[in-house]
Amino acid sequence: MIVLNVMIVIFLIVAALAIERTKDLLSAVIIFSVYSLMMSVLWLILKTPDVALTEAAIGAGVTSILFIAVISRTQRYEK
Amino acid sequence: MIEQLPIINLILLLTTALVIPLFKKQRFMVTLILSFVVLFIVWLSALYLLYHVNTTGAFYYRFGGYSPTIGLELLINPFSALFTFFVITLLMIIFIYSTADASDGIHEREYGRYYILMFILLFAMFGIIYTNDLFNTYVFMEILSITTCAIISIKRKKKNYAAAFRYVMLNEMGSLSYLFGVALLYMVTGYTNIELVFQGVQDVWVIYPTNIIIAAIFMIVGLGLKAAIFPLHIWLPDAHSAAPSSSSAILSAIVVKVYLIILVKVLFSVFGITIIEALHIPSLLMVIGAVGIVMGSFFAIAQHDIKRMLGYSSVAQIGYIVLGIGLASSLGLRIAFYHVFSHGIMKSVLFLSVGAVIYQRNLRKVTAYNGIGYMMPLSIGMFTLAALGMIGIPLTSGFISKFNLGIAALDGGQGIYIIILVVSGILNAIYYLPIIIAAFLRENPENQIYVSKDKVPLLMIMPILILGAFIVIIGVYPAIIFDLVDSAVSTFSF
C-alpha cells in the first residue's frame, strides 16, 4: 500500500506543478480536476471514505464545472 | 434561561437573515422594522449578559450538553460579553445611519441583500467572540470574510470588484494559514478546544518546540493579514475606501477589531504568556506596532482621497492596539482594549461624517474640503472632534489612550515607545489639521455647485452626534470603560 501511496503523492505534486506551469487555463482546470480525483483516491486509501466521496463530488465535480463556466465567460489563456 | 441567552441571540440574528429574503421586495419597511426590533432585543440581552457575567461570573454554554473534550462550547466571560456588547452597540448606531444612506452606491434592489449580509456579519462576529473552539473560530472567520467582501462588492463599481477580489484572496490566505496552524496544533494536542489546547501546548512545548513555533507563526501571520497589522495591510485602504460609507465604518471600526480580538485569544489563551515570551513574540509585535503607527501615518499624509486617508489612518491606529497587546502586561492589554473602543467610536464618526459630506456634496478629494465647515457645521464639527481625538487632544478618548499607553510602556520598561506616540500625534496633526483648517477658514465658492441633496437627513446626523458625544464622555470619564475593560483583562492570566 505504501508504494501506491508514494506514487500518488508524487503524482499529486507533479500535477500541482503542472497546474502552476500551464498557460492554458482550460488545461489547468482539467489537470486540477484530475488532481482532485487523485486526491480523493488517496483519501480513500487513507480510510476516510466520507471525505473521499465529498471531495470527488464537490472538488473534482462541481468546482471544475464552475471553473470551466467562468473560463468560458472570460479568457482562456494566461499571459 | 440566562444560560440560553447567548445562543438565543445567535439564533435571532441568523433567523432574521434567513427570513429577509422571503419578504416581497415592496415590503422594505417590514424588513427595516424587523431589523430594528431584533437588533434592539439582541442589544438588550448583550447588555444583560454583560451585567450578569460581571456580577455572577463567567459561564459556558455546551452544545448538546457534551463535555468540551468531545463537543463544542461557547464561553461567556467578561471579555466576550464586553466585546459582543461593543459590537452590537456600535453596529446598531451605524445601522441607523445606513438606513438613510443605503443609497451610497448600492442599487435599490440590493437593499434587502445588504441587510441579510449585515445580520450574517453580526452573527459571525458574535460567534467568533463567544466561541471557545479553534476550528469553530475558523468557520466563523470564513463567514465573516465572505460577508465583508460581499459588502464591498455589493456597490457595483469597477474598483469595488478589484478591491473585493484582492481582499478575498488575502483573507483566504489568512484563514488557510490560520487553519494550518490549527492543524499543526491538533497534531500535537488532539483537541480544538482552546483551554484543552492550552494545556496540551504547555506539555508538548518541551518536546516539540519547532512545531509550536511554526504553528504560532502561521496563526499570527494569518490573523495579522486579516487584521491589517502593518506590513500585511496592503488590502485595507482599497477595501475600506471602496465600500459604502456606513460599511467602511463597520469594516474599519468593528470587523478589523474582531480579528485583533482573536489574536489576543490566540496569543494569551492558546499559547499562553510563557511560550510567547520565550518566542519573543511580544517584543516583535511592539516593533511591528510602532513601525505601523509611523508608516501608516506617513502613507495617510500622501493620500488625496479622504476615505483612503482614513483607511491608512486605521492602519496606524491598529498599530496602537498591537503595541498595547505587545506589551503583554495587564496594563498593556487594558489599554489595547480601551483603544478598541476609542478607535472604534472615533473612526466611525470620521467615516460617517465623511459619508454625510459625500452624500450631500459628493466630495472625496482632500483638497476639496475648503469652506464646507459652514455649510455642514454638524458633520464637519463632529469630524473635527474625532480628528482631534485621533491627534490626542485632552478631553477626548484618544488622549486617554495615548496617555495610558505611554504609562503602560514606561511601566513595562519600554519608555522608547513614548517617542513613537509623540511622533504619531504630530503626524496625525499633519494630515487632519489641514482638512479642518481648510473646512473652516478657506472659502471655495465652487463647492456650492456640487450640492446634490438639499439636506442631510436627521437619521444620518443623529448617529454621528451620539457617537461624537461618546468620544467626549469616555474621554472625560474613562472609568466607565476601564471598569469593564479591567474585568475583561482579568480573564487572561499574566
Next chain:
Amino acid sequence: MKKPFIMLMFIALFVVLVINIMRMPAGLGTDSLSYNDATEHYIQYSAEETGVTNIIAAILTDYRAFDTLGETIILFTSIVAVISVLRPDKKPENEGRVSHE
C-alpha cells in the same frame, strides 16, 4: 531578478516545514499524540449516545453540529454574495448621482 528570489523563499519555507515534520513521530497509529481520550470517546460511546453507526455522521451532526450549522451558513452567504455580484442590472447604468472626480 525578482522571481528566483521569491522561489528561493518558498523553497526555504518548504525545507523548514519538512524539517519540522520529520522531527515529529509518524506511524504511531493509536499511540500518536492526537489519538487521545476524545477519539476513544467518539469510538466507544457514539453508538450509545447518538445511535448511529457512522461515527463521522455522529460527530458532524451531533457532537459538533454547531460547526456544520456555520458551514451551511457559509453556503447561504456565498449564494447571497454571488447573486449580489452577478444578478444583471435591469436599469441603465447612468442613473443616480453623477461623479465629478
Next chain:
Amino acid sequence: MNLVNDILAHVNFIGAMALFVIGLYMVVTHSNLIKRIMGINIMGTAIFYFFIAVGNVEDGAPPLLDPDGNALTFINPLPSVLILTGIVVVVSITVYSLSLVVRIYETYGTIDQKEMAQIEAEDDD
C-alpha cells in the same frame, strides 16, 4: 537507509507540505486571477490532506461501527469531520471569487492583476 524509512513514514506529511507551498506560491506570484483561485484550492486540499494524514492509523478501519458490536481499530474520526466542513467552505469562497472574476472581466476587459493595475492607474490620471 534510515532517512529513506523516515521519509516513507512521513510521506503524507511531506506531500501535504509540498502542496501547501506550491499553492501558496501560486497565490502569491501569479497575476492571473483564475490561477490564484486555483492556488487557494490547492492550499486548501493540502491542509485537508495534512489533517487526514494526522488522523490516519496504520491498519485502521474507516470509522464505521459494526452494528453487531465487533471491535476494530478505527482511524481518528475528528479530522475527517473538520475537513468535511472545510471542503465546503473552500468551495464557497471559490465560487464567490469566480463571480468576482466574471465581473472584473466585464468591467476591466482583463483577468490579469498587472493589467488591472495599469488600467486603474490610467483611470486615476
Next chain:
Amino acid sequence: MNDIIVKSITRLVIPFLQLYGIYIILHGHISPGGGFSGGALIGSSLILYTLVFGVDRAQKKFSHRVSEIAESGGILLYLFVGALGIALTGNFLSNKAAGFPLGELGSLLSGGIIPVLMIGIGIKVASTMITLFHVLIQEESQ
C-alpha cells in the same frame, strides 16, 4: 446541444444519479456519505440537466423562488431542530439529552436528529450548487 444521444442518455442517467444522491443522504448515518456528498450529487445531476437542455428549461424545473425557499428552508429546518433541543429542556442541538428517540443501532430510522439534519444539509447543498451554477453561466443580456 442538440445531440439526441446525449439527450437520451442524460434523461436515462439523471434519475439514477438523483436516486443515488438521495440514498447517500438518507443512509448518511449508517454508511459513508451524508448531506454534503449526497447534496453535491443531486446538485451535479441538475447541473448535467442544465448543460444538456439549457438554462431556460432547467430554470423552469427549478425556479428561482423554489431555490430561495430551499436555501432558507434547509437552514431553518436545522435551526428548528436545534431550537427543539432548547424547548425540550436540553441545550441547542441536543440529541439524546433532549429525549429524541435514538432507535435501533444500524437501522434507517435511528440517530434521533441526525437524519433530519442530514436531510436539511442535503437540501441546502443541492440547491446551492445548482443556483450557483445557474447564476454563473447566465449572461448579462437576459
